[in-house]
Amino acid sequence: MNLLGGEELERSAVVANCRMNRERGLLGSNGYDRELGFNPLGVLKTLLGEGRSAAWLDLCCGSGKALIEAARIVHAEGLDVEVVGVDLAGMFRRVDPDLTCLRLVEASLSDWRPDRSFDLITCVHGLHYVGDKLGLIARAASWLADDGLFTASLDLHNVKISDGKPTGRRVAADLRRAGLDYDRRRRLVVCRGRKVVDLPHRYLGADDRAGPNYTGQPAVDSYYGSVS
Ligand SMILES: C[S@@+](CC[C@H](N)C(=O)[O-])C[C@H]1O[C@@H](n2cnc3c(N)ncnc32)[C@H](O)[C@@H]1O
Numbered sequence: 026m027n028l029l030g031g032e033e034l035e036r037s038a039v040v041a042n043c044r045m046n047r048e049r050g051l052l053g054s055n056g057y058d059r060e061l062g063f064n065p066l067g068v069l070k071t072l073l074g075e076g077r078s079a080a081w082l083d084l085c086c087g088s089g090k091a092l093i094e095a096a097r098i099v100h101a102e103g104l105d106v107e108v109v110g111v112d113l114a115g116m117f118r119r120v121d122p123d124l125t126c127l128r129l130v131e132a133s134l135s136d137w138r139p140d141r142s143f144d145l146i147t148c149v150h151g152l153h154y155v156g157d158k159l160g161l162i163a164r165a166a167s168w169l170a171d172d173g174l175f176t177a178s179l180d181l182h183n184v185k186i187s188d189g190k191p192t193g194r195r196v197a198a199d200l201r202r203a204g205l206d207y208d209r210r211r212r213l214v215v216c217r218g219r220k221v222v223d224l225p226h227r228y229l230g231a232d233d234r235a236g237p238n239y240t241g242q243p244a245v246d247s248y249y250g251s252v253s
Contacts, residue, residue: 026232039154040245047090047112065081081095081145081146081147082111082145087112097124148165148176149178152178152183156231158183159247163224183246184249185248186248187251228249231247231248
């Protein structure tokens with residue numbers, strides 16, 4: 026199989042698909058709370074107090090709508106919260122100049138690195154388009170604060186191990202062994218607290234001809250070889 030490298034994948038029509046939903050808000054039927062099962066700002070608010078601040082990093086943030094809505098509340102309520110969003114496409118909504126708590130970064134998550142740790146890291150329907158999904162999960166786990174929370178949408182059917190054995194349950198088991206959880210009902214990978222995640226898989230490349238996954242949109246399969 027002819028697998029794609031990082032730059033080829035990021036130029037692919039599947040990753041640049043203009044029909045994908047980049048417009049989720051913070052709350053409601055097209056909201057982050059529905060996808061994640063919690064309101065991200067609610068989680069951050071529970072951390073505030075006793076002089077503590079909080080920070081939220083959203084990977085593959087799309088237009089940034091959810092982050093802008095959160096930042097407006099942070100600004101209006103005078104909360105000590107920093108919000109950072111990263112997306113390859115850079116198709117961000119306009120940000121009010123007074124929302125100094127918010128930073129939207131146009132970058133590829135294959136090489137972007139943060140300069141701080143985060144209490145909450147989310148990735149809502151972004152991993153479907155990322156080449157090295159397991160690598161990004163491992164990096165995100167390392168960017169958490171000691172008691173931080175990382176949660177990301179993940180379709181295990183889009184992770185392939187090239188030895189031909191069925192992968193779904195196996196990858197979920199590998200994630201659990203590494204100290205993460207996989208919520209099958211919500212299709213979410215979850216990491217509680219900063220972790221060094223060492224998975225026994227070596228990234229080989231991506232296939233953008235995988236077809237639609239559970240979202241109904243064409244997604245990217247990520248291929249791995251076993252590390253023995
Ligand atoms: C389906 S959208 C989801 C956007 C947002 N999280 C939402 O739910 O509204 C997926 C996003 O992933 C971004 N993306 C895909 N590959 C990426 C990469 N390697 N680095 C950063 N962003 C990426 C795309 O540009 C797109 O905006």
